[in-house]
Amino acid sequence: MRSVIPLMLMALTAGAATAAETAPVSGTLLTVVAEGRVARAPDLVEISGGVVSDAPTAAAAMAANAKAMTAVVAAVRKAGIAGADVQTQGLSLQPQYRYEQNRPPELIGYQASNSVAVKVRRIADTGRLLDTLVAVGANRIDGPNFRIEDADGALDTARAEAVARARARAQLYARAAGLTIRRIVAISESGAMTPPRPMMMARMAAAEAVSTPVAPGEVALSVNVTVEFELQ
Template identity: 30%
Template sequence: MSNDLHIQPPKIIVTTAAIFLVVFAAFGVIKLFNEIKRGEFIGQEFDRVNTIVVSGEGRVEAKPDIALLVIDVLSKGVRIDSVQDENTRKMNAVISYIKEQGIADGDIQTTSYTTRPAYDYPDGASRFLGYLVDQQIKIKLRDFSKIGTILDQVVAKGANGVPDLRFDIDEKEELQAQARGEAIEQARDKAKELAKQLGVDLVRISSFSENSGPYYPEPMYARAEMMKSASFDSAPIIEPGQTEITSNVTIVYEIK
């Protein structure tokens, strides 16, 4: 019978040593790879790209073909159900009148409907006054000859006023493209002139960006108090004026 004694190292020591060897080997491989990559560029220079940046602006004016009106109906009272019923009745009368003027359902949109309590604060104390129900619709009007009459009649039907009236162009994509084309042409001319003055050649466009948007005339406002206090022999005449479409571009040219 053999009495030889075999002593084995603890398992945790073997595992730790194996992990250490793997990590050390990986570190060595990464370091070697980086050294090789660094050696590829020794004695070489990175290509340097020279550029110039130019901007251009294009503007196109056109006569608006739609009017956007926001009509407001506000009701007040102590009982919430009565206030809601009154507000609904008035707004339905307004919408019925608008449809009678030939405005399509798709050109009428409810934009807000809010119900809230109203309070007064005499001497810092809260006093309940009742409830407010406020409903607004936005209509798109294509026949400008009806604007004045509608402004007058919606108040007679129960609206409190027209807090927003502005003019716009329904399909402005073609005008936007025209403004963009003018802006690009202006930027291109600037780049050619600048390259000539600097004694360099334009190679290609390396980047392009655009910031564009329509600029509206000053919005008009028609409040119920103003309209009710005035005695119109005829409906007010509303002039749409002009709408301006703009495009601002920035172009970066590579030069040599």
């Protein structure tokens, strides 16, 4: 019998805790939406380099493109970029037509395009790498897109800031109404986001003598939270 009593007491205690957690709201409800923001220097930049090739036949366009892209990929690897940080992202072959009024479209050739996405972890090398890609035959460059690799860690800081702002705002409302905060009823996150950065897109014909300048600046991350307070 002695072994049963502690189990019964534990069950009663657990039931009481559950009842306390799900206790109905008896005071005034206040919902506050707040934003937390954090800015960090980026530690990763994404670019892409590719080649667009035109030729009279599909086979010739693909062959010319393959030769040029082989040089582009080799230059990326020679620059010290790990294989895991290089990925083909677009390969296409399209017929090219001439359109004239009152005449059917005339096939004039084919255009092949291919590009690779590259993650550059030494941001200071970005400008030099872009120039190298153009020098070996790349005529399409997209980027740079600056990122924080450990975005979750930075977002956690923004989350804590958002909740602190929500509580401070709730305390302001509570004082103005002659009330106090009893507890937080619910917290929800409406989304974590990185503001989009403009992408540099260009078709390049020749490399400049001076290395392309790249300024990383800072990457801003933000989180919005909705916090429901019970006032008394």
